[in-house]
Amino acid sequence: MNTLSIVIPALNEASNLPAVMGTVPVAELAAAGWRTEVVVVDNASTDDTAAVAHALGARVVHQPERGYGNAYLAGFDVATGDVIATGDADCTYPFDALPDLLRTLVDQDVEFMTTDRLHRTNRRAMKASHFVANHALSALSRTLFRNGLRDSQSGMWIFRRYIWDGLDVRSAGMAFSQEIKNAATTAGYRFMEVPIEYRTRGGEVKLNALPDGMANLRQLFNHRFRRQGGRGEAGIPAQKQRSERYEAV
Template identity: 80%
Template structure:
């Protein structure tokens, strides 16, 4: 179990993670003088497993490939990443190089925001770091030009006619071809330009599922007070029920290894999908981490229906907690124990 004080090594969910070069080198790639980088991030708290003390956060910029496909069609026309033939692999094989990334973005009537969002995915910087990246925009039955704009920007467009946040992700994950999947909304709130640092953390900390924490003092102006209170309340209840230590159960930005999705049974079709995928991954025993991010002001129309969505999330937490475990049983490669 991780300690809440700094150590030369970190135990993430029972797995040994050897020293972070210079106290978290991955995110320390917050290189001095880097646009958007800030020395104040060095004191941010990261949750590894139920509790751990580390340091973190950062940013970076650039642009993205193109095509369309139906939600039920696993293949799309147009440029795509080659899919590796590991299928439902049980876990990463030591020494494997992770070099393909799928960025999945659900979108409902987000045509005006897509140029900013898609172009903020730093594909050039990621390519320089050895990541081949595809951007997938899931058109969730939009009535505007979301699909056309996304395709014009070079993204792969997946059509999901069944509305719902969870429905969009189910369709997007089916189409994703990367070894690693990253997510975020199409409303300009999530820092896709931080993906190089987030991927560095995923690999250097050797975790399988990484989620993000928006609930920091610096981000208060980007979220309505009522939404902030609801997020804190749902997150506290989620922690109490699942005992995973996650501070922000509702964050929509996650970075995880593809096989994690194959190893969990996420049923939600709506907004509760966000909390369910986190609780499913941590409950299944995958190595996980929570890192702080910058959360930005929303652009365009708010899609969240506060009261009905909040009540649905509340019901889902209890339903999931007392659901008999079924699909959340990952097979792992040899566990590495920290010497006593």
């Protein structure tokens, strides 16, 4: 069978995890030839996120250094699947669409697939200010990296595990999302973007719109004009060499 790791960063998402895990179509994926593991990264939560995730059958990774990018670094470090899929633990991303997305990935021979939330049918699921900011950042990202991606901020990606070791992704925070897309497309991997349904968030909003937006803006320019480097042994980016900091259960 093919192997799939679904990596989900979570900060105080205990109340959302049952609904999120309930949308992962494990049986349908198995019927389509995919053996699935769900990796939930507990990003220093102060609620029962880790206990709830474990009870629901997820593999739990503890990442004490907060930050969206830090959470993904920990999750990717322990993921065992040949393909990795991502999405947030806030009920917004359609994990139930994974069978169709994976079928497209295989049929189109894609190495990195990202998703587009910024179409009219999703307007009600996103605050107007966030919708406008996402469009603005995405337009700037397209201008700087010339990859044609409509949604540089989407948090749902599906990619072949092997490409991760060829990417130099450095962001510890929310800019990780745009950076992994721009790194994958400029590295020459076969990529595509597909539209998805985006759903209303459950629970508390974690995004700090102004500081996160400014950090993303700075990162776009830093990434576009930086020297490539910072790689460790065997050409692997230094921050992605395996670390004992991440405790998985």
